[in-house]
Amino acid sequence: MSDFAKTQCPYCGVGCGLEVLPPAMPGKAVKRDEEGNPIWQARGDRAHPSSKGMVCVKGGSIGDALDKDRLLYPMVRDSLKDDFRRISWDEAYDLIAQKIKGAIATKGPDSVCMYGSGQFQTEDYYTAQKLIKGCIGTNNFDANSRLCMSSAVAGYIQSFGSDGPPACYEDLEETDCAFLIGTNTADCHPIIFNRLTKHLKKSRGTLIVVDPRRTKTAEKATLHLAIKPGSDMMLLNGIAHLLIKWGKVDQGYIESCTEGFADYVEVVKHYPPDVVAEACGISPQHLAAAARLWAKSKRVLSLWSMGVNQSTEGTAKCRTIINLHLMTGNIGRPGAGPFSLTGQPNAMGGREAGGLAHILPGYRVVMNPEHRAAVEQVWKLPEGSIRPEPGLAAWDMILGLESGDVDVFWVAATNPAVSMPDIDRTKKALEKSPFTICQDAYYPTETTEYSHLILPAAQWGEKTGVMTNSERVVTLCKSFKRARGQAKADWKIFAEVGRRLGFEAQFDAEATSADVYAEFVSLTEGRLCDMSGLSHVRLAGGPIQWPMPVEATEATAVDRFDKRLYTDGRFLTASGRAQFAKFHHKGLAEPPNPDYPFVLTTGRLYGHWHTLTRTGRIKRINKMHPGAFLEIHPRDAADLGFEADEVVEVRSPRGKVRLPLLITKAISPGTVFVPMHWGFLWADDMEANALTHSEVCPISKEPELKACAVALSKVVPEPAEVELVQESLFARLGRSVRAVVGAR
Numbered sequence: 001m002s003d004f005a006k007t008q009c010p011y012c013g014v015g016c017g018l019e020v021l022p023p024a025m026p027g028k029a030v031k032r033d034e035e036g037n038p039i040w041q042a043r044g045d046r047a048h049p050s051s052k053g054m055v056c057v058k059g060g061s062i063g064d065a066l067d068k069d070r071l072l073y074p075m076v077r078d079s080l081k082d083d084f085r086r087i088s089w090d091e092a093y094d095l096i097a098q099k100i101k102g103a104i105a106t107k108g109p110d111s112v113c114m115y116g117s118g119q120f121q122t123e124d125y126y127t128a129q130k131l132i133k134g135c136i137g138t139n140n141f142d143a144n145s146r147l148c149m150s151s152a153v154a155g156y157i158q159s160f161g162s163d164g165p166p167a168c169y170e171d172l173e174e175t176d177c178a179f180l181i182g183t184n185t186a187d188c189h190p191i192i193f194n195r196l197t198k199h200l201k202k203s204r205g206t207l208i209v210v211d212p213r214r215t216k217t218a219e220k221a222t223l224h225l226a227i228k229p230g231s232d233m234m235l236l237n238g239i240a241h242l243l244i245k246w247g248k249v250d251q252g253y254i255e256s257c258t259e260g261f262a263d264y265v266e267v268v269k270h271y272p273p274d275v276v277a278e279a280c281g282i283s284p285q286h287l288a289a290a291a292r293l294w295a296k297s298k299r300v301l302s303l304w305s306m307g308v309n310q311s312t313e314g315t316a317k318c319r320t321i322i323n324l325h326l327m328t329g330n331i332g333r334p335g336a337g338p339f340s341l342t343g344q345p346n347a348m349g350g351r352e353a354g355g356l357a358h359i360l361p362g363y364r365v366v367m368n369p370e371h372r373a374a375v376e377q378v379w380k381l382p383e384g385s386i387r388p389e390p391g392l393a394a395w396d397m398i399l400g401l402e403s404g405d406v407d408v409f410w411v412a413a414t415n416p417a418v419s420m421p422d423i424d425r426t427k428k429a430l431e432k433s434p435f436t437i438c439q440d441a442y443y444p445t446e447t448t449e450y451s452h453l454i455l456p457a458a459q460w461g462e463k464t465g466v467m468t469n470s471e472r473v474v475t476l477c478k479s480f481k482r483a484r485g486q487a488k489a490d491w492k493i494f495a496e497v498g499r500r501l502g503f504e505a506q507f508d509a510e511a512t513s514a515d516v517y518a519e520f521v522s523l524t525e526g527r528l529c530d531m532s533g534l535s536h537v538r539l540a541g542g543p544i545q546w547p548m549p550v551e552a553t554e555a556t557a558v559d560r561f562d563k564r565l566y567t568d569g570r571f572l573t574a575s576g577r578a579q580f581a582k583f584h585h586k587g588l589a590e591p592p593n594p595d596y597p598f599v600l601t602t603g604r605l606y607g608h609w610h611t612l613t614r615t616g617r618i619k620r621i622n623k624m625h626p627g628a629f630l631e632i633h634p635r636d637a638a639d640l641g642f643e644a645d646e647v648v649e650v651r652s653p654r655g656k657v658r659l660p661l662l663i664t665k666a667i668s669p670g671t672v673f674v675p676m677h678w679g680f681l682w683a684d685d686m687e688a689n690a691l692t693h694s695e696v697c698p699i700s701k702e703p704e705l706k707a708c709a710v711a712l713s714k715v716v717p718e719p720a721e722v723e724l725v726q727e728s729l730f731a732r733l734g735r736s737v738r739a740v741v742g743a744r
């Protein structure tokens with residue numbers, strides 16, 4: 001293997017280019033972490049088109065966590081009460097094949113589920129689809145993207161006829177007005193935020209931020225609209241109302257490229273400024289200011305993320321943002337467009353490879369018979385192998401375990417025992433599971449605690465594969481270190497199980513990840529996400545943006561396909577026109593009430609990644625964010641008699657947590673915030689999802705992880721308990737991990 005590898009950062013969907021260097025470089029001392037272990041070093045790749053050498057603290061520190069607390073061997077136990085015992089891969093594969101065959105024989109293929117992740121590489125995703133949807137014959141493959149991007153996917157498909165964000169990062173430097181709604185870009189997509197704010201400063205452009213919290217993103221805004229949680233639909237329809245009233249719409253674009261505008265005009269009649277401002281908790285002047293910026297700017301770029309998607313009206317919100325772009329003609333041009341920011345490093349690749357319960361590779365859908373037939377042909381499977389109905393979405397899998405309909409629950413590269421809503425209910429469902437497989441790189445995780453069979457996964461840097469970032473740039477992530485212990489690439493595990501189920505023709509034992517990728521791209525030919533011109537060999541020369549058809553070179557592709565989608569005003573709907581949505585405001589599924597008078601919202605911190613499996617093991621990041629907390633406005637704290645740093649109890653109808661207070665004006669009165677990162681292995685009683693509910697958007701099935709009703713009260717802790725809460729997290733983890741490692 002070469003001295004250093006060019007790759008894509010495996011954290012957020014910005015997808016920065018990284019160069020990774022081995023611990024020992026010629027003539028230099030070996031790099032070690034604080035415990036003396038040699039560590040890999042990562043730095044920005046200046047040649048990467050998306051990030052041009054920039055990285056944030058997460059990308060820069062990735063090398064620190066790669067070798068800590070890794071799961072090294074397959075391990076099994078008969079029940080969750082037993083200890084794990086080591087088994088060989090051979091035994092593990094046979095056991096999985098036997099459990100799957102047994103489940104199919106007794107309850108049918110739909111009793112098997114796989115729950116995967118936007119942290120898969122494209123080859124992992126693609127192989128899993130073939131195994132589950134093709135060979136096993138159930139569409140029960142879903143991914144953590146259901147908790148993340150599915151509202152954006154549904155929004156694009158309904159409005160444009162296909163998934164695929166139309167804009168690109170160059171638009172960050174071309175826009176004159178950025179509209180950021182439900183995204184804390186400064187903390188969660190920092191390199192995008194750097195590019196954008198640098199440009200806006202230089203060009204004197206405007207930044208509108210819509211977020212109930214005054215985040216680091218909102219601090220930089222020209223106009224911050226601190227709306228009440230869940231009032232986005234009021235705001236968006238209210239902005240549209242003013243634009244129509246003022247005649248500030250692009251009639252030419254509406255007439256030649258869209259359908260359904262008249263119906264939308266009827267909807268927005270119900271959203272006059274006084275009603276909207278009142279419902280959003282902002283002044284009518286601020287509402288008008290936002291609409292004026294939309295009206296006068298020539299190039300509006302909207303960015304959004306979980307404050308929009310994670311909602312029972314997530315699809316409606318995405319489509320209504322798109323409405324604003326369609327009615328003002330802000331799409332398909334430099335600096336203008338609706339641009340959902342992808343959460344995970346390869347959530348985009350997952351969408352391309354068909355990694356949700358209703359889709360198939362190449363932006364196809366399971367409901368379409370021609371789509372199924374095209375995929376069955378490449379998979380060498382008889383017609384009718386792929387089911388026409390969507391499979392179970394993430395939360396429905398939990399309900400399936402609860403009802404006893406699911407017999408095999410296979411989790412890979414996600415940690416549902418922390419990240420699912422209503423975590424007590426989730427844990428009870430996991431306890432009922434007859435057979436849970438957890439395929440992870442680290443051990444323990446909260447989900448390994450609820451599993452029967454655990455499989456060691458080779459992670460980023462230990463397998464070669466491809467990822468697509470938010471702007472459709474595809475990067476080859478090369479393997480640069482040996483897998484730990486007996487860990488294997490996810491796709492290899494799926495393929496071997498396929499062979500043991502009798503599908504030798506579908507899963508060639510000699511295939512490399514380059515072969516898997518070649519087969520996948522053949523299924524994108526002629527589709528919007530055409531990558532048939534890409535291969536591992538070609539990507540070894542550097543990242544490439546799609547579309548990239550087989551006959552195109554980079555030069556001809558740029559001529560033919562611009563960097564943006566829909567530049568010709570033609571869309572992939574039946575009529576070729578984009579569709580206006582007509583959604584009314586519905587509001588939160590669980591609004592505050594006298595028993596639970598506050599709205600809780602949840603989200604992320606700059607340094608930590610999700611459930612802490614990597615960043616929780618990095619000292620410098622733990623120093624930055626030592627633990628969970630509850631953000632509350634000084635007025636609410638005073639009303640309840642709370643003092644700074646006091647530990648309080650937060651209760652929802654489903655569960656409770658205890659958290660130290662962070663009293664800050666950055667949060668609106670009536671709203672409180674908890675970071676999502678701390679699961680039960682890392683802290684006692686601090687799980688954000690102990691509180692959240694499982695109501696989902698009826699169209700995208702994405703849960704409303706951003707809001708639930710809670711009550712707050714003082715706790716008078718026992719002295720020993722205070723000590724426990726304040727104990728350093730790093731020390732706690734050190735102890736818990738040592739305990740398990742000792743047992744191994």
Ligand SMILES: Nc1nc2c(c(=O)[nH]1)N[C@H]1C(S)=C(S)[C@@H](COP(=O)(O)OP(=O)(O)OC[C@H]3O[C@@H](n4cnc5c(=O)[nH]c(N)nc54)[C@H](O)[C@@H]3O)O[C@H]1N2
Binds near residue numbers: 602610
């Ligand atoms: N540091 C860090 N970065 C990450 C991640 C991480 O774990 N850590 N994870 C990645 C992933 S997978 C994702 S999905 C993204 C998420 O990226 P973001 O969506 O930017 O992050 P969140 O903190 O989940 O939520 C964003 C904001 O939504 C606001 N919000 C809450 N309710 C509402 C509402 O009703 N309306 C509006 N308009 N806003 C609301 C919250 O106050 C919060 O500031 O981040 C990615 N990047």
Ligand SMILES: Nc1nc2c(c(=O)[nH]1)N[C@H]1C(S)=C(S)[C@@H](COP(=O)(O)OP(=O)(O)OC[C@H]3O[C@@H](n4cnc5c(=O)[nH]c(N)nc54)[C@H](O)[C@@H]3O)O[C@H]1N2
Binds near residue numbers: 144416445457612692
């Ligand atoms: N309350 C609340 N809950 C939320 C959210 C929120 O905003 N609020 N956000 C939701 C969103 S947007 C997301 S994306 C989810 C994220 O939630 P999760 O997906 O549960 O979080 P991660 O910690 O990223 O879990 C990834 C797991 O994969 C493992 N892993 C890493 N690389 C590999 C690999 O190559 N192969 C395998 N097999 N394993 C690997 C890691 O060790 C880790 O255990 O959380 C969701 N839950």
Ligand code: SF4
Binds near residue numbers: 012
């Ligand atoms: S911005 Fe995202 S992709 Fe870039 S280095 Fe940070 S975490 Fe990695």
Ligand SMILES: [Mo]
Binds near residue numbers: 147148149343344
């Ligand atoms: Mo996400």
